[in-house]
Amino acid sequence: MWSLAITTAILSFASSAFCADKGNLTTPLTSKVILPSTFTPPQNFQNANLVHVISLEKNYPKESINVIIENIASTAQDEYFIPFTSQQMATIGGLEVKDRKDADAGLFAVDAVEFDTKSDTQFYRIRLPTPLAPKAQQTLGISFSYLSALNPLPANIAQMDKQYLVYTFSAYCQSAYVTLKQKTEVKFPSTNIPEYTILPGEGGEKESPQKSGTKFTYGSYGKLPAGAIEPVKVRYEFTKPLIHVSSLERDVEVSHWGGNIAFEERYVMTNRAANLSKPFSRVEWASQQYYNPPTSAIRDLKFPLKVGSLDPYFTDVIGNVSTSRFRSNKREAHLEIKPRFPVFGAWNYPFRVGWSADLKNYLRKLNTGNGYVLNVPFLEGPKQPEGMEYEHVELRVILPEGAENIQYSTTVPLVSTSISLHRTFMDTTGRTTLTLKAINIVDEFRDRELIVTYEYPFLAGFRKPIVIFVTMVSLYTAAWGIGTLDISIKGKKRS
Incomplete structure (x- = not known):
C-alpha cells in the first residue's frame, strides 16, 4: 500500500x-532595452500636430498625448522614443500606445530604454507594428499615469477643512523630436483653482491659460525644438482621499x-x-x-x-x-x-x-x-x-x-x-x-x-482521492497488524 x-x-x-x-x-511588457551611454534618439520623426491632455479629475494625474508623427528620414522607420525624467520613470505606470485611427490594430510594443543611469533623461521606445515609409504620417494615442505625483498644500489641515493639491508639469509636451504645432489641455475636478501659472502670449497671441469651465488650455504653440519645456504649477481643490x-x-x-x-x-x-x-x-x-x-x-x-x-x-x-x-x-x-x-x-x-x-x-x-x-x-x-x-x-x-x-x-x-x-x-x-x-x-x-x-x-x-484512500487503508492495515501482535507478559513455565 x-x-x-x-x-x-x-x-x-x-x-x-x-x-x-x-x-x-x-x-514582460515593461522589459528594459540596454543601449550605449552615448545614445540619443535619432531625428527620424517630427510631430506635425500634438494635443497633450492632462486629467486631474482623480487622485492621480493621467496624461494623454495624441500626436501625428511624420517620418522625415530617407528610409522606413519603426522606432519612436518618448523622453521622461528619472523621477517620472520611477512613478510612471500603465503606459499604452495605439493607433488612433485603427482601433483593431491593438496595443503597440513598448520598452523602457536604459542607457545611462546617471542621466536625468530616460526614454520609452515605441515599436510601430509596420515601419512608417518616408514622408508618411501616423496618428498615435499615448496614455499613462503617475503615482504619488499630487501633493497637498497646505500639508496639514483641520478635520473638516477643504483640501488643495499641487501639480507641476510642462506647458510644452516633452518630446524627443521637433514639434510643429501643439497645445496642452488641463482638466480639473472643479472650478476652484486659486493658483496657477500664467504664461504671456507670443506673436500677438493671448496669454495662457484660456479658461473654459473646469478646463484650462495652454497654447497653441508653434514650432518648438526637441526637449523644449515650460514649467507650470497649478493648485486646485480636491477634498477627497x-x-x-x-x-x-x-x-x-x-x-x-x-x-x-x-x-x-x-x-x-x-x-x-x-x-x-x-x-x-x-x-x-x-x-x-x-x-x-x-x-x-x-x-x-x-x-x-x-x-x-x-x-x-x-x-x-x-x-x-x-x-x-x-x-x-x-x-x-x-x-x-x-x-x-x-x-x-x-x-x-x-x-x-x-x-x-x-x-x-x-x-x-x-x-x-x-x-x-x-x-x-x-x-x-x-x-x-x-x-x-x-x-x-x-x-x-x-x-x-x-x-x-x-x-x-x-x-x-x-x-x-x-x-x-x-x-x-x-x-x-x-x-x-x-x-x-x-x-x-x-x-x-x-x-x-x-x-x-x-x-x-x-x-x-x-x-x-486515490492517495487519501491508499493512505487510510494503509493506516487501518498498520493498525490491524499492530493489534494482532501478542505483547502480553507471560510467566516462564517450570519443568
Missing part, C-alpha cells in the same frame, strides 16, 4: 515539473472537484491626503456625518463584484470587521465595506476581503482534449469615484493539482511572471500556481481580462 502511495506522489511530482518547464512565460495601495496580493483559487472559485485580496492601503493639524475628534466626525460633507478621509470602499458572487468576508489585523454590507441579486453583487475608523491623511489600513463564486461562470472546457480556459479580471478591487493607485500588485492563479501546459494572456503591463507549486491541505505535491506581478497601475485597469489556458488530465482529478 505504501509503495502505491509513493509511486503516485512521484508521478505527480514529475507531471508538475514538466508543467513548470513548458509554462508560457511571455516577455488620495488612496494609495502600496501592496495588493490577489489570489484566485480554482477547484474542479467543488465547482468553486475563491477570491481573496490582501491590501496595504495608505491615504496620501493632507495630515490632520489637530488630533482626530470622534464627536466632531459623528456630528458632521448627518450632512455628508466632502472629506479627505476614506469612509468606505465599494466592490462591484460579478453577479453570482457568494460568502464575502472582511477582516483586518484585529479580526473580523462587521461594518460591511453585501447586496446580491440577479443583476448585481455589491460589497460595501467600512474600515473600523475613518482613514485620514498619512494613516495606514491593512485588511483583506474575499468571496467565492460558481466556477462555471469563469471556466470553459475546450471541445477537444483536456484543455480548459479560465477568464478572470486581473483587478477586482474597490471602484471609487476619486480613483485608486496600486504600487505593487501580485496576482496568483492557483490551479488544480496536476494542471499543466499553462499559458496566459492579458493587456496589463507586467514586470515578472513565474510558475510554481502551492501546497495546501491534503495535497500530494502541490497545486500549479501562475504568479503575475505588475507595478504602478491605476484603477482604470480594473476588470481587464486575464485569460489562462491549461490542461487538466482526467486521471489527475482522481490523484488526491
